[in-house]
Amino acid sequence: MQTHTPPRSTIRLTRRGRIVLIATGAVVAATAVVVPLLSTDDTDDGERKPASLVIPEGWRSAQVYEAVDKALAVPVGTTKKALGKAGLKLPAAAKGNPEGYLFPATYPLEKGTTPESLLSYMVDTANKRFGGGTVTAGAERNEMNAYQTVTVASIVQAEAATDADMGKVARVILNRLDRGMPLQMDSTVNYALERSTVHTSEADTRIDNPYNTYARMGLPPTPIANPGDDAMRAAVRPTPGDWLYFVTVRPGDTRFTADFEAHKKNVEEFNRLHRSADASESGSAKAKASG
Secondary structure, three states: OOOOOOOOOOOOOOHHHOHHHHOOOOOOOHHHOOOOOOOEEEOOOOOEEEOEEEOOOOOOHHHHHHHHHHHOOOOOOHHHHHHHHOOOOOOHHHOOOOOOOOOOOEEEOOOOOOHHHHHHHHHHHHHHHHOOHHHHHHHHHOOOOHHHHHHHHHHHHHHOOOHHHHHHHHHHHHHHHHOOOOOOOHHHHHHHOOOOOOOOOOOHHHOOOOOOOOOOOOOOOOOOOOOOHHHHHHHHOOOOOOOOEEEEEEOOEEEEEOOHHHHHHHHHHHHHHHHHHHHHHHOOOOOOOOO
């Protein structure tokens, strides 16, 4: 979401509008999500071995590496080290970084599964999903290539409060790019800082990092997560509209507008509704409105 720089003592409304739930303890950071294993088989030594591994939509590559290490019972860091010898078929623009191409899905874990084979399976799946004519045509229509479209989808995945909002979030991103406006997305700042949080400070938005879309124009250099089909469809065919701003005032009530003054009023309403919850978190919490 786009925000305006407030005093340092305040915090900002952040991605997916989940600050409302943080106060109740209903949200767990993405890095704490437990990998769901769909089924298990007994091994010869009597231990239970996972037969399938689910990679949820929106996970970052670091979370995927950790999950694969755990599922295959290999030392921590093994999967990340395997990148160099996995022979992944990534776009040239990725420069060997698989972020965005570790496709969220359920993957079978067979007797001969290795980190290399599992990573290749994920990337091959992404290439099949992202390499079709619909994606290519949509990317060209939006004056982008497929890799840039995956990057947009990754931001949509991180920012949209609901699946229904994804098309509108994608449209905001494209509208801001078309107008030469910075994206100002908290999710990209969080990626730069290697965290998942609903609290982003003014200082955070000034960090010198290519993923800081407050300080840098255009898209970040790579995707910031691994998007699913819904986010990709939204990036390919965004909902028509002139929106430039959005804020989730309350769960289920994300407001999109092209009018900055209207956006500021929406942010003010958010602050009125959630001041007490915010205060319990920071002592002086306010959302910020940006231009």
